[in-house]
Amino acid sequence: MVKVAVVGASGYTGVELIRLLDAHPDVEISCVTSRQNAGEEISSVFPSLLSRIPLVCDPVDVDIIVDKADFVFTALPHKSAMEVVPDFLAAGKKVVDLSADYRLRNKEVYEHWYQEHTSPDLLAEAVYGLPEIYRDRIGDARLTANPGCYPTSVALALTPLIRSGLIDCSTLVVDSKSGTSGAGRSAKTGSLFCEVNEGFHAYGVGAHRHTPEIEQTLSDLAGEDVVISFTPHLLPVNRGILSTCYATLRKPVSTARLLSVFRDHYSREPFVRVHAEGSLPNVAYVRGSNFCDLGMVSDSRTGRVIVVSVIDNLIKGAAGQAVQNMNLMLGMKEATGLTALPVFP
């Protein structure tokens, strides 16, 4: 049993890590931390854990964590993460960081979209933790930068199209919609039930911080700089991201042919499912699971392909992918602890 710590356990990603790790046969949660709830039982913060997770929250203290755990998940806000991640590595621990701090390889790009980077030396070492693209490197990593929720949904939707050279990457438009757990658990007026329920709006248009992260991956795939239009929206559901991706095809390709390209590309992936022609994914069909479902249509009227991808933003978009990365980093079977079917309805 590997002892693991969940650093930043009082957010939605934290509690989801606890839920998934509790079901994992080969690890044991030995430490959970929380700045604001230090000293409290984690099951009083999240009564869903009652009677099953008897841990008390530690403060975010590196010595305590290093002492208690062999593997560390940092589920902290960006900036807070890079204040502690170097220490965990220095102490010989492996880390999956769920913040944005080590996702962008280019320090200048990071500092343009976020703020000063205080451990830029690790940027070259950190591996971007999207197994479907970077699996081999993750297995050897000490530090994995767990991808953002939107970037995961977009990269999986577009990889086969870019790799196959079927689309003109200068025409990419990505319209994404995220459930509200993506906004975190801090008490903000904009996240109140009455503000979100029965509402829907776009935000961060042309300026969302996941844009450079998406572009970094797509540029890797394309072998050239890719610039996209990315518009996120806030969806009145707890969980789920749906990304609708538009691109102009270089030449006419039928929907059936596109589906075949996708099925071939993902034939050995345990967590990517491709819908049949005429069927489109729904965030409700992946809720509670680590799946990414894909569906698509080739629109001959406009010469565009429309790919729709869905994930559970807290699982394949965060905690589930983090466990998948841990499995790879520890040499375990990649799908261990992640095989639960979606919870529908």
Next chain:
Amino acid sequence: MVKVAVVGASGYTGVELIRLLDAHPDVEISCVTSRQNAGEEISSVFPSLLSRIPLVCDPVDVDIIVDKADFVFTALPHKSAMEVVPDFLAAGKKVVDLSADYRLRNKEVYEHWYQEHTSPDLLAEAVYGLPEIYRDRIGDARLTANPGCYPTSVALALTPLIRSGLIDCSTLVVDSKSGTSGAGRSAKTGSLFCEVNEGFHAYGVGAHRHTPEIEQTLSDLAGEDVVISFTPHLLPVNRGILSTCYATLRKPVSTARLLSVFRDHYSREPFVRVHAEGSLPNVAYVRGSNFCDLGMVSDSRTGRVIVVSVIDNLIKGAAGQAVQNMNLMLGMKEATGLTALPVFP
């Protein structure tokens, strides 16, 4: 007091027409019809009307309706509408038809996307009831074809951009999201609470029947054939449509300049509101009202403009716009009965 009939009162658009007409000072609802609820009190179908709307549903019988009313709203499914609309006109009544039957001027286009048209002679006469574009013609119309909900949200978002020549119309991508009342009140598995709640999905990709209707209006505005990518999605809210529209700018234009173009264009419109720079509309801010709210961003990284529009699909997208058209057709003040503020939260 003008006597009006609501033909097809047992759907969501029907009950919304009743609600709005009840608040209208210059009309009286003298007849409501329903195939499946004929003989029942409309307030037993919709208890929201209890104690206030003492009408019993008539069957959809032209003689009865013609006898009872001077002005007719047909809120029937397409195909059913064109079975009765010609009779109302023949009897000297004015009609606002809320179905799709008279929206497309070209019979072939209609028959390609729907089915055979049984009163094609009226297609030339019917006026497309989007007052912000076709106001002058509506005032003289006997038959107004009330626009679809998606087409209303898209046309209002794009009119100033197309009229001003700022965008390349061949690059238009429209990603729309509609509340579930748009799917109507018939009992279908896909509209069940547990299927829609906590879910989100695209549908009719590349094939939705509102596509030709949107293209007809945009082509009118552009003076050339416009073809768009249009993707609707089902939103787990009762009411509201949000359309996110992407287009490549012919040359760089700032967000401030775009907003100024929009404000000038809509300066005298009672129901179009343009958000300030940095603010974006939300379906929650128009719920229960006839407003269309617009916001936008010019994205210099990609050279695209993103315009976001929101309406209440049952009001500006259906019943409210129908009343607005009636007001114009009867020479009343256009905003009469439609001045209620949005219901928030």
Next chain:
Amino acid sequence: MVKVAVVGASGYTGVELIRLLDAHPDVEISCVTSRQNAGEEISSVFPSLLSRIPLVCDPVDVDIIVDKADFVFTALPHKSAMEVVPDFLAAGKKVVDLSADYRLRNKEVYEHWYQEHTSPDLLAEAVYGLPEIYRDRIGDARLTANPGCYPTSVALALTPLIRSGLIDCSTLVVDSKSGTSGAGRSAKTGSLFCEVNEGFHAYGVGAHRHTPEIEQTLSDLAGEDVVISFTPHLLPVNRGILSTCYATLRKPVSTARLLSVFRDHYSREPFVRVHAEGSLPNVAYVRGSNFCDLGMVSDSRTGRVIVVSVIDNLIKGAAGQAVQNMNLMLGMKEATGLTALPVFP
């Protein structure tokens, strides 16, 4: 046109008052205040008001308010209200106070459930603003204490039963469920979308502050001290309260007979609607309106009557009832500005 002030305009009750008063033909909103948003346009706080309510928020400054308005609505938290209400009265203004500060006639009871009362002298003068019970006194009042949302729903459900002597008041159990707008607009973790959505829980069991308010009214009606079990629950909807009230009948009475008692009792009330036998109210059927809908069943198996009442907590439970009280206090027709039908769906 009477000039009215909405003191405390940045909460959900505040914006609902603005919406209703904007539709009122005989008043003009001349002043809105907000501590945290002073100096901002109220339409930037609530974009639903865009283009229609051009007011800037004043601070909560008695001199400014007294100068601008003839009639004052105080929509402040309890304790804050009694800091300013005496000043408005002293300046000769009439006031509807929507806080709890003047609802309880007994200072000791108030101080037991809330905190010290700083203007106890007004407790005797203030009239409890439930028109269906205290209408005559409201007409003469300078200060009306607008009832709480739960107490309104419960009092209207039980008045005919108590007045008619049909029930044993010692057996009253009231199980109430409220939409989340009742929790206000302040940013608390417990009011976040992800905490409320797909959730449901009881709170304040045996200890909710509306209990003494309900008991005060029921005791008035019964002519003896009434003590009840009252359990509120948080409902994942924006608006609406449903109270399910249980009482043992003194002797067997049929449902039909009970309905007849209720219909007689409320025959001249514009805002109380009694459902037919076999039909029960739904919060969805009163949303956006000032109605209270009632339904009931006499259960011969247990000898109990179950009465179900629903209101929109922001309207009949707050802003709408406040306007109803204002109408009475100003000698206007009681239903003025409050005749809009419910917004369904």
Next chain:
Amino acid sequence: MVKVAVVGASGYTGVELIRLLDAHPDVEISCVTSRQNAGEEISSVFPSLLSRIPLVCDPVDVDIIVDKADFVFTALPHKSAMEVVPDFLAAGKKVVDLSADYRLRNKEVYEHWYQEHTSPDLLAEAVYGLPEIYRDRIGDARLTANPGCYPTSVALALTPLIRSGLIDCSTLVVDSKSGTSGAGRSAKTGSLFCEVNEGFHAYGVGAHRHTPEIEQTLSDLAGEDVVISFTPHLLPVNRGILSTCYATLRKPVSTARLLSVFRDHYSREPFVRVHAEGSLPNVAYVRGSNFCDLGMVSDSRTGRVIVVSVIDNLIKGAAGQAVQNMNLMLGMKEATGLTALPVFP
């Protein structure tokens, strides 16, 4: 590996059985049936099962089922269940029946609330499958009648109170609220998203079919006939039942003492959790799990105790309890396959 059949797989309980059984280490789903979807892949009915459950729906044909499976779950509507259950038993299979057909021991009571019973001889043999009360008998059963969702939530809330003799059973009032999946997956207007969302209402007041089932269990516990007031309500959430139970205490008992009675009573139960004083359960904290959470308050003002219980209606209220019963009937560890933590948020 025991081969199990899910008869009636196209409803919400069916798909939940599949989800839970798929995670069970010692069984294999060898047969799924559906009247309306016979011949279709179950993963096309429920795309949540895509790529993981490769079964095609069989018709409800006893021979096929008996041939393919050793253990049968019947998730059929009442009446349909008793048409096939006797055949499965005759073929030597063990059965958990999730319908109401074998829950009531008294044929006359069944026929009063439902309709004629066609296999009344099995009523005496069938064991009511609430392990926390009838565990011993379930282990020996051929046929277990899986309890209704409401009855499970109520029985677990009241068992310690009745067993301990602390309450007057003639005063029981049970106010329950259920998520919409409890209404099933058939296409009815009343289950449409727009009818349920933002709505809340009581139904079946004094007449719900779960009433005699609850009373049968409570009478067993009390050793005398217990009659209750039971009022169900429809909650706009997918999953979850909360029951608020009121009873008069025979003598004053503190909340702390009550909690201690409950903790003792349930100390060895894997699926019942008792909240600490001051904390109350929420349906959100059990969603996706087999837990029943309990909280309570002793109200000295009224002499009543209020117990609140929550379950996931599809799990502890249906499929999860069915698997728990199967485990007992097959001599497996009772909690096998049921240890997943709740999915929050």
